[in-house]
Amino acid sequence: MRTQIAIVGGGPAGLLLSQLLNRVGISTVVLERKSRDYVLSRIRAGVLEWGTVELLRTAGVGERMDHEGMPHDGCYLAHDGRMFRVDFRDACGRQVMVYGQTEMTRDLYAAQDAMGATIIHDAEEVALHELDGEAPFVTWTHDGKPFRLDCDFVAGCDGFHGVSRPSIPKEVRREFEKVYPFGWLGVLSHTPPLADELIYASHERGFALASMRNPNLSRYYIQVPLTDHVEDWSDDAFWQELKRRLPEEVAERLVTGPSIEKSIAPLRSFVSEPMRWGKLFLCGDAAHIVPPTGAKGLNLAVSDVHYLAEALKLFYSSGDGSALDGYSEQALSRVWKAMRFSWWMTTLMHRFTEHNAYERRMQDTELAFLECSAAAQAVMAENYTGLPY
Ligand code: FAD
Ligand code: DHB
Numbered sequence: 611m612r613t614q615i616a617i618v619g620g621g622p623a624g625l626l627l628s629q630l631l632n633r634v635g636i637s638t639v640v641l642e643r644k645s646r647d648y649v650l651s652r653i654r655a656g657v658l659e660w661g662t663v664e665l666l667r668t669a670g671v672g673e674r675m676d677h678e679g680m681p682h683d684g685c686y687l688a689h690d691g692r693m694f695r696v697d698f699r700d701a702c703g704r705q706v707m708v709y710g711q712t713e714m715t716r717d718l719y720a721a722q723d724a725m726g727a728t729i730i731h732d733a734e735e736v737a738l739h740e741l742d743g744e745a746p747f748v749t750w751t752h753d754g755k756p757f758r759l760d761c762d763f764v765a766g767c768d769g770f771h772g773v774s775r776p777s778i779p780k781e782v783r784r785e786f787e788k789v790y791p792f793g794w795l796g797v798l799s800h801t802p803p804l805a806d807e808l809i810y811a812s813h814e815r816g817f818a819l820a821s822m823r824n825p826n827l828s829r830y831y832i833q834v835p836l837t838d839h840v841e842d843w844s845d846d847a848f849w850q851e852l853k854r855r856l857p858e859e860v861a862e863r864l865v866t867g868p869s870i871e872k873s874i875a876p877l878r879s880f881v882s883e884p885m886r887w888g889k890l891f892l893c894g895d896a897a898h899i900v901p902p903t904g905a906k907g908l909n910l911a912v913s914d915v916h917y918l919a920e921a922l923k924l925f926y927s928s929g930d931g932s933a934l935d936g937y938s939e940q941a942l943s944r945v946w947k948a949m950r951f952s953w954w955m956t957t958l959m960h961r962f963t964e965h966n967a968y969e970r971r972m973q974d975t976e977l978a979f980l981e982c983s984a985a986a987q988a989v990m991a992e993n994y995t996g997l998p999y
Contacts, residue, residue, distance in 0.1 A: 613639040613728075615922065616748045616761040618736055619768030620649060620729055622711060623894030623911040625718035627765055629669045630919040632727050636926055639759055641733040641750055643768070646719065653798050653871045655711040656821050656829055657682075657808070657905035659996025662912045663707045671717040678824065679709035685994070687959075687977065688811035688857050694981045695807070701984070701991035708808075710823045711908050733757075738764055738777040742888035762889070765918065767911075769895040770880070778887040788953070790877035790901060792816070792960060794831040795838065797848055798871040803828045804856075804864055810903070810959055811855050812977060817903075817960045818855035828865075831902075833960055836876060845869050877901040879953055881945060884938040891918050891937060898945050900952040903959060909996060910948050914941045916999055944997060951993040 615631055617624045620642030628638040642649065658666075658679070666672045683705050684697040698704055722729060733750040740746045741764065748759045766774020775783070803822035811818040816833035823829055830852055834843075849866040856864070880899040885892045894911030917940050921933035933940075958976055962969070980986045 611639065611758065612760045613637045614762045614926070615639075615765055616746075616759050616763070617641070617765045617767055618738070618748065618774050619643075619766070619772055619896065620731070621767065621769060621894070621911075622715055622718070622908055623896075623915050624765070624767035625715060625722060625729075626665075626669060626912060627767060627893065627915045627919060628727055628729070629671065629718055629721055629725075630915065631922060632722070632725050633670065634923055636922060638727065639761075640722075640727070640729040641736055641748065641759070642729060642731050643733055643736065645731050650712055650716060650719075653710075653712060653796070653829070653873070655902075655905060655908035656708055656823055658707040658709055658714075659909040659912075660704050660706065661916075661996045661999055662909050665912055665916055666714065666717075669721070671714070671721045674717055675707065675709045675714065678713070679707045680822070680824070681705045681707050682807050685807050686805065686809040687980065688809055688860075689813070689974065689977045691857050693809065693811070693857050693860070696980070696987045696990055696994075698991040698995050701988045702995060704991070704995035706905075706995055708822060714908075736768075736773055738766075738773065738890065741777060741890045746889040763922070764890045766890055766892040766896045767894055767915075770899050772896050774890060774892055774896050775882055777890060778882075782884070782887055784883045786879075786881045786883075788879040790879075790956065790960070791836060791963065792833050793836055793838070793874045793876045794819075794902060795834045795840070795843060795848065795874050796829065796831045796872070797845070797869045798823070798827065798829050799867045799869050800826055801828045801865040801867040802826055804860055809856065809860065810955075811857070812959045812973065813855035814961065815851070815855055818852055819903075820852075820856065820860075834874060838874065840872050840874055843872065845872075848872070875902065877903075877956065879949055881942070881949060883942060885914070885941050886934070886938040891934075893918055893941075897941075898949070900949060901956040902952075904948075904952040904955040904994060906948040906952045910945055913944050913999055917941050944999070947993075947997055
């Protein structure tokens with residue numbers, strides 16, 4: 611089998627890249643380790659930057675998002691038992707869109723099917739070959755049978771635990787990592803959201819976030835120690851803890867119900883440089899991870915894909931490889947700025963056992979400053995709604 615771009619990983623990054631390339635006649639094959647149902651069962655991101663929204667429209671997958679997604683003009687930050695609002699429109703003239711990663715992925719599958727794109731599921735033992743030569747290829751097995759795909763380039767869109775990043779020799783890679791000493795326990799429930807916009811809460815018992823997916827689907831998170839297990843948390847215990855961490859005025863409005871998904875995600879900041887090696891280009895979580903505070907992970911995967919799709923279009927239309935050569939530097943420049951923002955917001959909002967009274971007072975003062983400074987709110991809004999591509 612032969613294609614122009616072999617895409618490893620059929621998550622949001624891989625599917626969107628395939629969609630953007632297929633629309634301009636560049637051929638792709640997507641190799642995904644899991645089944646489609648499995649990919650669609652993963653509950654993850656919920657907040658799209660405006661650049662992501664516009665790119666999805668350009669890719670021809672914006673229709674349902676524009677119909678069912680919820681544009682938000684701001685968010686609330688809670689501390690000391692009360693909350694204030696940051697108005698993104700006032701502060702920087704932009705919005706975000708609340709639309710689940712699952713729905714975005716579903717839309718991409720539908721558009722790819724309609725186009726007759728090739729997505730191979732349950733691809734096992736995927737391996738990348740000859741990445742530093744002129745004739746790269748990918749091999750895998752399916753039902754125990756071996757397969758081979760020859761290509762011009764490989765796009766590594768296979769997430770943090772994929773095979774693409776480790777295919778770059780260790781001596782070439784430079785890795786930067788910060789592991790946070792806590793995780794997020796997340797619950798999805800068929801209940802109306804707590805408020806009209808998201809509430810990020812800093813509390814002495816730990817961080818909490820009240821988010822949503824649609825008018826009858828809520829998503830909540832609380833900071834938990836890394837030693838906790840999902841089985842330790844009954845629904846009742848989760849709702850009680852969430853309520854304690856929210857300002858009383860909203861906590862009393864919280865509608866609880868059975869959880870339909872419950873999971874713990876560890877928090878980590880990670881970047882692997884470079885994002886290109888020979889014929890291999892990394893996109894999304896394959897190259898970098900941000901802690902979820904600030905909702906940057908999916909949006910970064912989308913901006914990487916944008917840069918790579920544009921570079922490939924230039925190459926195939928004119929033979930000009932300069933944008934491909936500049937891909938890693940261009941993508942990393944935006945990645946590091948999102949790293950900074952999610953590290954800032956994580957550090958601001960969570961409880962760290964190693965913090966002393968002075969450091970806790972600094973967190974409170976930073977929040978108090980944010981509350982009263984239009985300039986500080988503009989900086990937050992500019993980053994939250996997404997830096998330009
Ligand atoms: P993935 O979604 O990980 O997709 C990679 C795909 O590759 C997967 O389908 C996987 O099965 C496949 N794969 C892996 N290994 C192989 C292999 N060897 N061969 C073939 N296929 C393989 N981001 C935001 O922007 N906003 C948010 O609000 C937000 N909230 C989040 C909340 C939580 C709880 C979590 C955990 C994450 C959140 N994120 C958020 C981050 C976001 O979900 C990720 O950044 C995003 O999924 C990255 O997309 P991706 O396509 O790069 O990787
Ligand atoms: C969600 C996740 C985030 O990390 C965030 O900052 C906002 C919302 C969510 O899953 O809804």
